[in-house]
Amino acid sequence: MIAELAVELQREAERANERRLLVLAGDRSRGIDAAYDAVAAVGVDDDAVSIVSEREGFRFEEHRPQAAGDLLGRTRAVVVLDCHDRFVPNALGAAAGAVDGGGLLVLLTPDLDRWSRLRDGFDESLAVPPYGLDDVTGRFRERLVGTLRRHPGVAIVDLGGRDAEPTIERDGLTDPPAATPRSTPVVPANAAFPDAAYAACLTADQARALRAFESLSTPGYAVVVESDRGRGKSSAAGLAAGALALAGVDVLVTAPAFRNAAEVFARARELVSRGDGGTFADAEDPEADDRTTQASDDRTTQASDDPTTLSTPAGGRVRFLPPAAAADAVTRPGGPGCVIVDEAAALPVRLLERLRSAPAVAFCTTVHGYEGAGRGFSVRFRERLDEGDHRVRDIRLHEPIRYAAGDPVEGWTFRALLLDARPAVDEAVAGASVADAAYCALAPDDLLADDHLLSETFGLLVAAHYRTEPTDLARLLDAPNLVVRALVADGHVVAVALLAREGRLPADTRRAMYEGERVRGNMVPDVLTSQLRDEDAAAPSGLRTVRIATHHAVRGTGFGSRLLDGIHDEFADAIDYFSVGYGATPRLLRFWRRAGYRSVHLSTTRNDSSGEYSAVMLRPVADAGAALLDRHAVAFRDRERDGLSDAHRDVDADVARGALRACPAPPAVDLTETAWRTVVGSAYGPGMYDTAPGAFRDLAIAALTDGGLDGLDAREERLLVRKVLQGHPWETVADDLGYVSTSACMRALGEAAKPLVERYGTAFARRERERFVDG
Structure with a gap:
């Protein structure tokens, strides 16, 4: 029966140059046997078949679910996706994308009525401490099963128990017309390429x-x-x-x-x-x-x-x-x-x-x-x-190459994984005002029940981030540590934030983190513990903004800040601190500093995809959070005094300025009289920066932290970063900052030293300055 159905599906797919989806639901071993029967029945060579599974020993080309992306760019006649041990949404998309026109995508699933209640290896990845596997829900698979049962081109076979006969729940046949031939390419007149x-x-x-x-x-x-x-x-x-x-x-x-x-x-x-x-x-x-x-x-x-x-x-x-x-x-x-x-x-x-x-x-x-x-x-x-x-x-x-336009498997994949999710159309939100928007919680059950709301919410998160995966949709619906908050105007989502609960981990987990064990889903506590060597960092409770997005039609009108205000008001009594981690840019550093967040870390390497250094910032709301910020913000400020000439030597000057501006200033600048002679002489007389760079470094850190220093303009602050803190050659700094010569650049640093002397100078420094000012 299954072999005959597979042949009918494959013949129909070939005639229309489309693809078909065959779901074999039930016992895993019976599903594998049925998949082998289906492949044999359609007459496909084994070397044109791939299987994605946690298990090994198949005669087909094998891929593990986490590496299913290797299929993209490939063309396969049949792809079998084993969904039993570890169902990874990304693997579903990759498997579907590899099937050629006339081919079959075969899913081996548990019983569809029970699937959403089962937990597998992927669910374990969502059970981030302190949550357990029982806290993970199955909403994503519940929605997925609904799309399988409604979408054309999807055949479902209920394999039943070990001794039961399989039954066809849906045959997936659509009786499509024959495929339309592809358009014919021609060589353009006067073509430059061969x-x-x-x-x-x-x-x-x-x-x-x-x-x-x-x-x-x-x-x-x-x-x-x-x-x-x-x-x-x-x-x-x-x-x-x-x-x-x-x-x-x-x-x-x-x-x-x-x-x-x-x-x-x-x-x-x-x-x-x-x-x-x-x-x-x-x-x-x-x-x-x-x-x-x-x-x-x-x-x-x-x-x-x-x-x-x-x-x-x-x-x-x-x-x-x-x-x-x-x-x-x-x-x-x-x-x-x-x-x-x-x-x-x-x-x-x-x-x-x-x-x-x-x-x-x-x-x-x-x-x-x-x-x-x-x-x-x-x-x-x-x-x-x-x-x-x-x-x-x-x-x-527009024209597909591997299969015909209107292919039902492509349409089902878009629907099931929300690949075509979009924010509300511009016209629906363009006139929205911050005052009219309502702050609300978007519970996973509400998102599951309202596909339009889910599409607008997920679409807005996609629009705001450079990379959103099908797996993120599963996390949104099922991960117990995530919550969603939004601003809604006239029934449309205009701003949304995805938030992760972190911290409040037991002592044995904190000890394991300190000794090198990775703990999922606790990004900020993990960084502070494993990288910055603070074993108590995971004890306070935090709420991290994973993503925050404003509809582009109303961006820059205060919706993002209003959404954050609502989040701060709602959760302030339930946690010790708010946090955020992101690829640092001057604009984002400015936004988060104005929202009350302070710098505690800047990664020592650039992210391979974003090309940015990642910043971590905290906003305390309780004593435990304040203590956490105090020790790490001070440590970050002191670390950057030397780090900017080492691991952060190529950090953009405005990124360095933004990160330091969100740090507390040192209580005092403690320089020797000899160092003050050099600094004052460089500012007002014949002194030279190169004879006391350490003194200038202490003054630069003081001037750039906690809001900067009056009397320094942006270019002078960049000069302090590029020359004093990062130690670049005079010629490079002069060229980067647009000075007409290295001499002009040197004189500019002397001018920049004057407000440093005025602000931080001791009585001795002021007497030294008067020798030159009076003269």
């Missing part, structure tokens, strides 16, 4: 994208390519990268990880290996096509054992760097001639800003990503790109 690149395109959409990529041969152009997954944008980017490299261009490719860019390199390598790239016609000059020359027949790709680098005899290359390293490479002398950013929506806006400074740049982004995407790109970064110096070309790919 014909071979266009011949490799599979749809007219791809050919249009490739045509737009031609502009990258000219500095000053930017290309934006958007699509849902499976439309061929990465392939088009790879063909463009290969064509550019064949003409001698240094093409830098970046993405959240190299596996995200694997398709780009595969297509680039295929084109380069043909050896007929030639040189470019000018894409902006129709007459230039006559000047195009062809490369010799013996053009070959230079061999390389490094899969992240592809070189050509013309001196061009395609190379990969992680996002933060790529942003650094763009700003260095001799940087790449062109940058291609794949999966751009999965990168933070500030990092995209740095990549934008490349001479020519392309941003390729998945609109609804199975492994996580954010709309910071489309909502915020696009405005900045349009306002910049680049001439922007937009391409949107």
Whole structure:
């Protein structure tokens, strides 16, 4: 029976060039046997089948659930997802994304009526201390089962007990029409890229994208390519990268990880290996096509054992760097001639800003990503790109390549994982005022019962963050340590905060953390305990803002601050402190400082994806929280005195200023008379900074903490950071801060020392100053 159903599903999928979903619900062993029968019945070779499972020993290609992302970019005839031991939502998205048109996605699940009440390995990851597994709920799976039972193209087989006969709950057949042939790509007139690149395109959409990529041969152009997954944008980017490299261009490719860019390199390598790239016609000059020359027949790709680098005899290359390293490479002398950013929506806006400074740049982004995407790109970064110096070309790919438009498995995946979740439309909230918005708790049961409310809430979190994954939806609905608070105006969510309860851990857990054991879901206590060596840091109770988002149509009008005020009022009597951790930028540091939060930590390395140093800040509301802040804020201030010339030597000056401004000032600046002679002489006479840098460092820390010092402007504060605290060479500092010469920069530091003497100088220092002022 199951074999016959699988054959019917596969035949229908092939006829329509769609995919079908087969759910085998019940006993796991029976499910595996049934999956083997289904694969055998449809006549698929074992090497075209993958299984995602915690267990081993299958004859198919195996993937563990946590590594299912390795399937993305692959094409498989059948993917079997074992949901019994560890059902990871991200793995569901990756498994679905790998199935080719005419193929089957097979889910092995527990009995659907019981599934939401069962707990597995993924649920254990949600049971963060001090909560236990019994505190985790099954709302995400309850919702998932509902979508399985309602959506077209989903067949469900109830396997029953060990001795029962399977029954077909739904056959999943839709009787679709035959597939419509794909659009035919053509080589554009006066194309600058070689014909071979266009011949490799599979749809007219791809050919249009490739045509737009031609502009990258000219500095000053930017290309934006958007699509849902499976439309061929990465392939088009790879063909463009290969064509550019064949003409001698240094093409830098970046993405959240190299596996995200694997398709780009595969297509680039295929084109380069043909050896007929030639040189470019000018894409902006129709007459230039006559000047195009062809490369010799013996053009070959230079061999390389490094899969992240592809070189050509013309001196061009395609190379990969992680996002933060790529942003650094763009700003260095001799940087790449062109940058291609794949999966751009999965990168933070500030990092995209740095990549934008490349001479020519392309941003390729998945609109609804199975492994996580954010709309910071489309909502915020696009405005900045349009306002910049680049001439922007937009391409949107609509036609699927691996399966037909309207594929039911794609539609079900979007629905089940809320990949298409969106905030309220701009018109619905544009006129909202802070005074009219209602502060409210969004309980998980309320979100589960109202799919519109859930979509607006989750969509707003997606829009505000550079990467949101299907797993985050499961956490939102099921994790016992998370709570959601929002502002609602006219029935629409205009601001939302995702909050995590942390701390209040028992002594044995705190001891284990101190000795190196990682404790899930307690980010701030973990940092303060394991990294900053405070064994008592996890004893007080905290509430951490994991994410806070305001609808972009009302951003900057006070909704975020109003939401925080509501959170502070509601929870102040229930916890010891509020906290937040985030990629530090000057704007965010300013926002959180104004909300009453103070700096306690700045990570010693940049986040690989965001390219930022992560800041941790606290706002105490009880004595235990105040004591925690006191010892760590002071320690942070004292640590940065030396850390800014070591691990934080490349921290942006405004980030350093913002982090220090949210610290308490030292009670006094204790300098010797000899040190004061040098400082006063540098400010008012012939003294030199270089003879007492330590004294200047103490004064700079004092001036920059707890709100800064009157008498210093922003450039002078940056000068204190760049020269005094970070110890950069005079020439570098003068260039970075726009001084006309190193001498002017040195004189500026002397001027900046005057308010330091006025504010912190001792009686001896003032007498020393009078010798020069009176003269």
